[in-house]
Amino acid sequence: MMKRWLLSLSIASALMLPAASAVAQQAEHQGLKNQIEIFKDILTTAAKQQAGEENSRLEDVEFTYLKGQGVVFFVRSARMPWRFVAPDVPEPPLPPEMPEMSGFAKDLQLDRVVEEGLRTAHRVLSQFSGEYSDEWFELVEQKRELAWEARDLNREMRDIEFQRDMQDKDASNETIEQREKELEAKLAELKEKQAQLDVELAEMKKTLKAKQDKVRKERLLTQEKSIEAIENVFSNVLCDYGITLKSLPDDEQVSLVIRDASMNKDKRLDNVYVFGKSAINSCDSQPDELLKQAQKYKF
Numbered sequence: 001m002m003k004r005w006l007l008s009l010s011i012a013s014a015l016m017l018p019a020a021s022a023v024a025q026q027a028e029h030q031g032l033k034n035q036i037e038i039f040k041d042i043l044t045t046a047a048k049q050q051a052g053e054e055n056s057r058l059e060d061v062e063f064t065y066l067k068g069q070g071v072v073f074f075v076r077s078a079r080m081p082w083r084f085v086a087p088d089v090p091e092p093p094l095p096p097e098m099p100e101m102s103g104f105a106k107d108l109q110l111d112r113v114v115e116e117g118l119r120t121a122h123r124v125l126s127q128f129s130g131e132y133s134d135e136w137f138e139l140v141e142q143k144r145e146l147a148w149e150a151r152d153l154n155r156e157m158r159d160i161e162f163q164r165d166m167q168d169k170d171a172s173n174e175t176i177e178q179r180e181k182e183l184e185a186k187l188a189e190l191k192e193k194q195a196q197l198d199v200e201l202a203e204m205k206k207t208l209k210a211k212q213d214k215v216r217k218e219r220l221l222t223q224e225k226s227i228e229a230i231e232n233v234f235s236n237v238l239c240d241y242g243i244t245l246k247s248l249p250d251d252e253q254v255s256l257v258i259r260d261a262s263m264n265k266d267k268r269l270d271n272v273y274v275f276g277k278s279a280i281n282s283c284d285s286q287p288d289e290l291l292k293q294a295q296k297y298k299f
Contacts, residue, residue: 029065032247036063036071039244043073043237050233058230060259070252070277071245073234076259077226135204143197150190153183227261227271234273235287235294242280250277262298269298 040061047058057078065071160180164173234256242254254275261271274295283290 032065032071032245035245035247036065039237039241040073042241042244043234046237047230047233050229068252070254071248072255072257074257074259075230075234077230077261139197139201139204143194143201146190146194146197150187150194153187153190157183157187223261227258230256230258231273231291232287235275235291238275238280239283239285239287239290242275242283245277245280248277250281252277254280264298272297272299 040063044058044061058075059078060074060076062074063071064074157180160176160183163176238254245254248254254277256273256275258271258273260268262269272295273291275290276293279290279293
C-alpha cells in the first residue's frame with residue numbers, strides 16, 4: 001500500500017514539474033515584458049513630441065522577444081508615401097483593337113462592348129495608380145470614337161467593293177461611285193483629325209510625365225525624411241531610456257524594423273537596425289554614434 005502511494009506521489013510530482021517550469025519562465029519574462037511596454041510608451045510619446053511630428057509619427061508599433069537574440073520592435077511610418085499605392089505602378093497597356101467577328105456578333109456590336117469593357121478597366125487601373133488625368137482620357141476617348149467611325153466607313157467601303165464585284169463589269173452605277181467618293185472624303189477628314197489628336201496626346205504625355213517625375217521626387221523626399229525621423233527618435237530614446245530594459249541580457253540586442261520603408265522595383269522592403277545591448281549601455285548622450293554602430297540592412 002505504501003509503495004503504491006509513493007508511486008502515485010512520484011508520478012504527480014513529475015506531472016507538476018513542466019507546469020511549474022512554465023510558470024517560472026512566464027514570471028521570468030514578465031519583468032522584461034513590462035520593461036519593454038514602458039519603453040514602447042516612451043517611444044510613441046517621443047515620436048509625437050519630436051520636432052517635425054508629421055514625419056516621425058508612428059503607426060502599428062509592435063514588439064516581440066526572441067530568447068538568446070533580443071527584443072524586436074516593429075514600426076510603420078504614417079507618412080510613408082506608398083502605404084496604399086506603390087509609386088511606380090506600371091502603366092496598364094491599352095487593349096488592342098478587336099478583330100472582326102461574325103455577322104451575329106457584329107449586329108449586336110459585341111466587339112465594341114468587349115473593347116469598351118477593357119478600356120474601362122484600363123481607365124480605372126490607371127487612375128488608381130495616378131498615371132493619367134481626366135483630360136488624357138477625354139482625348140483618348142475622342143481618338144477611340146474616330147477609330148470606330150473610320151472602322152465603320154471601311155466596312156461600308158468593303159460592302160461597296162463587294163457590290164461592284166457582283167454587278168456586270170460593263171454596267172455603271174453612279175450612286176455607288178458617288179457614295180465611294182463621299183466615304184473617301186470622310187476617311188481623309190478622319191485621318192486628319194486623328195493626326196491632330198496624336199499631336200495633342202504627345203504634348204499631354206510630356207506634361208504628365210513631368211508631373212509624374214515631380215510626384216515621384218516628392219515621394220522619395222517624404223520617404224527619406226520619414227526614415228530619418230524614425231531613426232533619430234528611436235536612437236535618441238534607446239540612448240536615453242535603453243537602461244530601462246534591465247532584464248535584457250547583455251549579450252542580446254535591441255532591433256528596429258521599419259515596415260515598408262523602401263521599394264525595390266515592385267517589392268516593398270523593411271529597413272532593419274540591430275543595436276547591441278553593450279553599445280546601448282555605454283551610450284553617453286550620443287545617439288548619433290549609437291545609430292552609426294548599429295547593423296543596418298534591408299529585407
